[in-house]
Amino acid sequence: MQIELTKKARMLALATLGAAAMITGPFLATDANAKTLRFAFQGELKAADPYAINESFSLSVNGSVYEGLIRRGQDMKIEPCLATSWETLDPLHWRFHLRKGVKFHEGQDFTADDVVFSADRVHSAGSDIKNRVPLDAKVVKVDDYTVDFILKTPNPLLLNEWETWGIFSKKWSEEHGATEATAMNATTPPYAALHANGTGPFMLVSHEPGVKTVWKKNPNWWDKPKHNIDEVVFTPIPSNATRVAALLSGEIDWMDPVPLPDQARVNANPGTEVLAGPEIRTIFLGFDQIRPELGHSNVKGKNPFKDVRVRKAFYQAIDEEAIKTKVMRGLATPTALLIAPSLYSESKDFKRIPFDPEASKKLLAEAGYPEGFEVQMNCPNDRYVNDEAICQAVVGMLARIGVKIDLLSEPKSKFFARITAAGGYDSSFYLLGWTPSTLESYNVFQYIIGCRDEKGNGGGNNVGGYCNPKVDQLAKEALQEPDQEKRDDIFKQAWQLSLFDDVAYIPLHQQALAWGVSKKTHVVQRPDNYYIFAWVNMD
């Protein structure tokens, strides 16, 4: 009797479960002809709100949902998007004409009110992209389809980062209490972190943080689609081996990054290939040039890096060609500047200071260190391609000129906490990477080369504290110069002064992008490593 009861109970339970499966089953089935792009990345999408974090992955993926007034084409050129045209009435007064007939995903009309509202929202407390619109700029609605930006200082680069300043619907944000960008100390979960309503080619279907995000095609997009996909499914796969395996077995169509040791394997597999291209991030070495005595060195009472001969000796001791071929397996472009060639027209006029260990030794001896000295080097080990291996190579190369490096490699969470303003710029010698988000030189002079004080006002990411007021002056002049060619000429002087006369930094290379794609998936690779679903076509 007892046995029978349990059997019955078991059958009942099974039947219930079966029914549940049948009820939900049909919803799981998808249209056989629908094209689904399955995309994987090593990190996760933090929030569906593009204002929440100034991080290229979140910005680029959310960019499929939220569009800016401008966008960038496959060649990185600025093209009209939600604004059809614009003019500068005077250097302080910009006028934008908005596209008519655009609707948000949930049906609201796109008007000038939304632009004015988004300018406020981007300055709200929780926003991490406040710099998209100058804080002292006034944004004025002229009529429903015209907006004026009134600036306090001229800024020819005003629109450079507007591709990632997505426009929100004022009405939708007010209805859902999302008028402020996702605040960090919120006690209630912000609506816009899980829901989205933009004007872009894809609409957010669901976002399970850290698990899966699904978008579907926006059938009412204002522009003619250049893609043929109906749905995008994004999964974060942090384990390198698994991400590669998933691509090889055909479970995903597109992934980033392919680790260097696996690239041959991905190319050897008949259905997949590696798409490699130069990225715009520059990897470089920096020195503490601000402290009277180095924090981590055996030289006491003075700071050897204040002497340009020592900096130049370090530069000439580093064999970047060897780093390129041995450490990066050819997937790097050695550079003489802190900006990628594609972003600066005159970069071809610059050559790296030649590799010459003998000259290095001579310079060190002249500077009073014939036997070399000891110094600590800070290096991240999970941030850039082969970052730790690059540092190890540098340690070996500097040993040849008698400099003994004590290498401290750490995960990025500790590394950045140590070397940035929060940690009191606690580094004597370090490796860092930088991508100018505005895609031009001024950004590098602003954040990396510009003078700073101890608290980080000024060049906030200038860890070593290099300072040459002449360079700062040139950069400022360039910013005020509306003519592109003249601007590039001013930058040429500034680059020469900072990187060659002063040897402020040792530029190493631009690392290569390495996407893994199935051969049935055709994607467009832009050097800023943005993932643009609207350009994907699948066989």
Add this chain to the structure above:
Amino acid sequence: MIAFIIRRLFASIGVLIAVGLIAFVLFRYIGDPVNQMVGIETPESERVALRQQLGLNDPAPVQALRFLANAARLDFGISYQFKQPVSELIGARMPATLELAFVASIMSLVAGIPMGVYTALHRRSALAKLFEALSLVGISLPTFLIGILLIYLFAVTLGWLPSFGRGDVVHIGSWWTTGLLTKSGLKSIIMPAITLALFQMTLIMRLVRAEMLEVLRADYIRFARARGLSERKVHFRHALKNTLVPVITVVGLQLGSIVAFSIITETVFSWPGMGQLFLQSVQNVDIPIMAAYLLFIAFLFVIINLVVDLLYAAVDPRLRVAIHGA
């Protein structure tokens, strides 16, 4: 019995507070959460303001007390990285982990006990030797390596099983999700469950084998044989039953470690469970999630210990007296 349970519950609260405090101390050494919450260009002034808002500038004892007070109300706050309530994030990931742990435990029991019994009874047979060799592999190979080997064999080379994820899931009730009712879900759980179960299976097999050999030498087995009982009855009615007491303890306690150590398996297979969430949180210094997860695991261990003690009493009458007597 009730007094025993109550006493154990009080001890558990002490354990949880201790874990909470230790966790809190550890968090101070894993980096600055603000760095992971904002982009690299964000000026220091904004970072300072954010640190202030999050209460990271308060003295450590104040932060610790606030953390414990909130935890006592089951309020773990909002995740730094995902801007979602921690309890919801963990709740959404919990079914995946528990399901994996459950399937792995069943697998390890179903395979481990018969293998243990077989190797004890037929010590010299070739099959027993094979099982023992296999158990060595299971105990000595690290989990992630087994996982990757399985992926390369069954997902990449043979293409039979998916290499990552949980497949399609079915919602049951308001928050539980299960992958055990869909074909892709069942296919997805096989490799992670085997990876997670392998070590446990080895452990159970070796334990059953050792206990069985011990018991088979006992006097009452000889008497049972002398009474003329069939070998089958001697082995399974008398011997196996008596080997099960330590096995229950170990299996019970291991259930906690299966859940806790599924972190590695979940990472290798991108299994969307709590372990993967925890690892993402460590990388992003997402303190609220880490704190809640550690407390949850501590709670789980405490509960499992309690249940194992009670089960013990049910299986072994001698212990019942001891508990009542104490």
